[in-house]
Amino acid sequence: MEGFFSVFTVELLNSGIRLATPILLAALGGAICNQAGVLNLALESKMLLGAFVGIVAAFYLGNSYGGLLVAMIAGGLLGLLFAFLYHKYRVDLVILAIAFNLIIVELTVFVMRAMFGNVGSWSDPSIVRIPDIQIPLIKDIPFIGQILSGYNIIVYFSWLATIVMFVVFYKMRAGRHLRAVGENKSAAETVGINAILLQTLALVISGALAGLGGAFLSIGHLKLFTRNMSNGRGWIAIAAAMFGVNHPIGVFLASLFFGYADAFSVRIQNVTDLPPNLVKLLPNVATLLVLIIIGLRSMIALGMARRRFRAQLRAEEAAIAAEKAL
Amino acid sequence: MKDQRLRKLLDAILVPLLAVLSGLVVMGILILFLKKPLFESYATLFSNGFGCREYGNCIFITALERATPIILTGLSAVVAFRSGMFSIGQEGQYLLGAAAAAWLGYAIHLPPILHALVIMIAAMLVGAGYGWIPGILKVKLGVNELLATIMLNSIAALIIEYLVQFPMRADTSAVAHSPVIDESAQLMAFLPGSKWGVGFVIAVIAVIVVYYYLWHTKPGYEQRMAGQSRKFALFGGISSDNSAVRAMLISGALAGLAGAIEVTGVHRRIMTGFSVGLGFDGLTSAILGQIHPIGVFIVAILFSGLKLGAQIGLQLQLGIPRELGGTIIGFIVLFVAAGKLYEQGILRARDWFTRRRGTNLKGESP
Numbered sequence: 001m002e003g004f005f006s007v008f009t010v011e012l013l014n015s016g017i018r019l020a021t022p023i024l025l026a027a028l029g030g031a032i033c034n035q036a037g038v039l040n041l042a043l044e045s046k047m048l049l050g051a052f053v054g055i056v057a058a059f060y061l062g063n064s065y066g067g068l069l070v071a072m073i074a075g076g077l078l079g080l081l082f083a084f085l086y087h088k089y090r091v092d093l094v095i096l097a098i099a100f101n102l103i104i105v106e107l108t109v110f111v112m113r114a115m116f117g118n119v120g121s122w123s124d125p126s127i128v129r130i131p132d133i134q135i136p137l138i139k140d141i142p143f144i145g146q147i148l149s150g151y152n153i154i155v156y157f158s159w160l161a162t163i164v165m166f167v168v169f170y171k172m173r174a175g176r177h178l179r180a181v182g183e184n185k186s187a188a189e190t191v192g193i194n195a196i197l198l199q200t201l202a203l204v205i206s207g208a209l210a211g212l213g214g215a216f217l218s219i220g221h222l223k224l225f226t227r228n229m230s231n232g233r234g235w236i237a238i239a240a241a242m243f244g245v246n247h248p249i250g251v252f253l254a255s256l257f258f259g260y261a262d263a264f265s266v267r268i269q270n271v272t273d274l275p276p277n278l279v280k281l282l283p284n285v286a287t288l289l290v291l292i293i294i295g296l297r298s299m300i301a302l303g304m305a306r307r308r309f310r311a312q313l314r315a316e317e318a319a320i321a322a323e324k325a326l
Numbered sequence: 327m328k329d330q331r332l333r334k335l336l337d338a339i340l341v342p343l344l345a346v347l348s349g350l351v352v353m354g355i356l357i358l359f360l361k362k363p364l365f366e367s368y369a370t371l372f373s374n375g376f377g378c379r380e381y382g383n384c385i386f387i388t389a390l391e392r393a394t395p396i397i398l399t400g401l402s403a404v405v406a407f408r409s410g411m412f413s414i415g416q417e418g419q420y421l422l423g424a425a426a427a428a429w430l431g432y433a434i435h436l437p438p439i440l441h442a443l444v445i446m447i448a449a450m451l452v453g454a455g456y457g458w459i460p461g462i463l464k465v466k467l468g469v470n471e472l473l474a475t476i477m478l479n480s481i482a483a484l485i486i487e488y489l490v491q492f493p494m495r496a497d498t499s500a501v502a503h504s505p506v507i508d509e510s511a512q513l514m515a516f517l518p519g520s521k522w523g524v525g526f527v528i529a530v531i532a533v534i535v536v537y538y539y540l541w542h543t544k545p546g547y548e549q550r551m552a553g554q555s556r557k558f559a560l561f562g563g564i565s566s567d568n569s570a571v572r573a574m575l576i577s578g579a580l581a582g583l584a585g586a587i588e589v590t591g592v593h594r595r596i597m598t599g600f601s602v603g604l605g606f607d608g609l610t611s612a613i614l615g616q617i618h619p620i621g622v623f624i625v626a627i628l629f630s631g632l633k634l635g636a637q638i639g640l641q642l643q644l645g646i647p648r649e650l651g652g653t654i655i656g657f658i659v660l661f662v663a664a665g666k667l668y669e670q671g672i673l674r675a676r677d678w679f680t681r682r683r684g685t686n687l688k689g690e691s692p
Contacts (some may be wrong), residue, residue, distance in 0.1 A: 232477075
C-alpha cells in the first residue's frame with residue numbers, strides 16, 4: 001500500500017495543474033463557441049497546429065514568447081478559415097472538423113520532414129522552454145505557495161482567461177449578445193445583433209486559445225514536436241466544455257479533473273510496475289465516464305422538467321375544475 | 327426519367343471528381359514549395375500507385391490488397407452514417423476484431439476453411455460488441471457518438487499495444503508481436519508473392535450485401551429514413567433508436583471483419599504499431615464516396631493507390647515525405663465538404679449538357 005500512496009505528492013498536484021492547462025485553454029475556446037451556437041469540433045487540429053507553428057516560430061524568432069504569439073495567430077487564422085467556410089459555403093461543421101484534423105496531422109509532419117529532414121520528432125538546442133515564474137510573496141506561503149506558484153506564463157494566462165471569460169459572458173453586453181446568438185440565432189438577428197460577426201469572433205478567439213494550448217505542449221511543457229502531439233487533448237477539451245456546462249468556472253474545474261487524470265496516469269507509470277499501456281487508458285476512460293455522466297445529468301434534468309410541467313398542468317386543471325364547481 | 331437518372335449520377339460524381347482534382351492541384355503547390363520537379367512527381371505518384379512495371383508485377387495489385395480493409399471500414403462508416411450516427415469508431419472496432427482474430431488464429435486449431443470462418447465470425451461479433459457501446463450510449467443517454475467513438479478508438483489502440491506486449495507476446499524480439507496464426511486460418515492469395523486474395527472477394531461481396539441491405543430491404547429502408555429524418559421515421563412508426571443501434575452493430579461487425587481479414591490475409595499476426603489509421607481512411611472514403619457502397623469501393627482503391635504512390639514513389643524515389651498522401655486525402659475531404667465551391671461551375675456544366683442534348687434531340691438550336 002505504501003507504494004500506492006507515494007503517488008500523492010506536491011509534484012502530482014503541480015503536474016495536474018500543468019497538464020490541465022492545454023485542456024483548459026482549448027476547452028474555454030470550445031465553451032465560447034458552444035455559447036455562440038457554433039459547434040467547434042476542430043479544437044484538436046487547432047491545438048496541433050499551434051504546437052507545431054509555436055515551436056517553429058520560437059526557433060526562427062529565437063524567442064519562445066514570440067512563438068506563443070505566432071501559435072495564437074495561427075490558431076486564430078484557422079478559426080477564421082473555419083468561420084469563412086461555415087458561413088459562406090455552409091460546410092457541415094463535423095465533416096469540416098474531421099477534414100481539418102486529417103490535414104493538420106499529416107501536413108505538420110510533412111512540413112517538419114520537408115524543413116528539418118526525415119525525423120520522427122524535432123527539437124533544436126537553441127529553443128528555450130518558456131521559463132517558470134515564481135510569484136513573489138505567494139511563493140513563500142507554505143504548501144499553497146508550492147501549488148500556486150512556479151508555473152510558466154501560459155498557465156497563469158489560462159487562469160486569467162477563465163476570469164475574463166466569466167466577466168465578459170455574465171457581466172458585459174457583448175457576452176450577453178453572444179449567448180443570445182447561441183440561444184436563438186434568428187431572434188438575435190431580428191433585434192439587430194450581428195450574429196455572423198459574433199460567431200466568427202468566437203471561432204477566432206477559440207482558435208487562438210486552442211493554438212496557445214498546443215504551444216504549451218511543444219514549448220511550454222516539453223521542448224519538441226512529434227507526430228500527433230496533441231494526442232486527443234482537443235477532443236477531451238470538448239468533453240470538458242460539455243462537462244463544465246460551458247460556464248468558465250465549470251470548464252476550469254472539468255479541465256482540472258482531466259489534467260489530474262492525465263497526471264495520475266503518468267505518475268502511476270513512474271512509481272508502479274503496472275503495464276504502461278493499461279495505465280495510459282486512464283484519461284480516455286475518464287473522458288468516456290464523464291460523457292456518460294453528462295448524459296445521465298441531462299436525462300435527469302429532462303425528467304425533472306417533465307415532472308414540473310406535469311405538476312403545473314395538474315394544478316391548472318385543478319384550478320379550472322374548481323372554477324367550474326363554483 | 328432517363329435524363330433525371332443521368333442528372334443524379336452526374337451530381338453524385340461531379341463533386342468528388344472536382345474535389346480530387348482540386349486535391350491534386352494542392353499537391354502540386356506543395357511540391358513546388360519543396361522545389362521538386364512537378365510533372366515527374368505526378369508521374370511517379372501515379373505509376374507507383376496504379377501502374378504496372380511489367381506483366382505480372384503490378385503495383386495496382388498491391389493497391390487492391392491495401393484497399394481491402396479500407397473498403398470494409400468504409401462500408402462500416404456508410405452503414406453508421408446512413409442511420410444518422412456520426413460514428414468514427416471504425417478504427418477501434420477494426421483493432422479489436424484484429425486482436426480477436428490473431429488470438430483465435432493460434433489459440434484454437436480447426437480444419438482449414440472452418441478455422442478462417444470461425445475467426446471471421448468471432449471478429450465480427452467483437453467488432454459489433456464494440457460498436458454497440460457508442461450506439462446504446464447515444465440512444466439511451468444522448469452521449470455524443472463522435473466523442474465516444476474517439477475515446478473508444480484510443481482505448482482500443484492502447485489495449486492492442488498491451489496485448490502484443492504482454493499476454494499475446496510471442497518472443498522477446500525488438501518489435502513485439504503475437505505468434506503467427508495457424509496455416510489453416512490463413513486466407514489464400516491469388517498470385518504468389520502478393521497478398522491480394524480471398525479477402526478482396528469478401529470485401530466485394532460485402533459491398534453488394536450492404537448495398538442490397540440499405541436499398542432493398544425493409545430494415546435498411548427504415549434505417550435510412552431514420553437517418554434522414556428522425557421525426558418522419560417516428561411518424562411512419564419506425565423507432566429510430568432501434569435502427570441506430572442495429573446500424574452500429576452492423577457497422578462494428580464490418581469493421582471487425584476488416585480486422586480479421588487484415589490478420590488472416592496479410593499480416594498473419596498483430597504487432598506493435600498495428601494501428602495505422604485504416605479505420606480513418608475508411609471514414610474519409612465514405613465521405614468522399616457520397617456515403618454509398620459503390621462510391622466507397624472506388625474511393626478506397628483510389629486512396630490506397632495514392633498512399634502507395636506517396637510512400638514508394640514520392641518518398642523513396644524523390645525524397646518527398648510520404649505524409650503528402652495523407653495531406654492530399656485530407657484536402658480532398660475538405661473540398662467535398664465545401665461542395666458549394668463548385669456549385670456555379672456545376673450549374674454551368676449542367677446547362678451546357680442539357681442544351682447540347684436538346685439540340686441533338688430536336689435537331690434545332692434552342
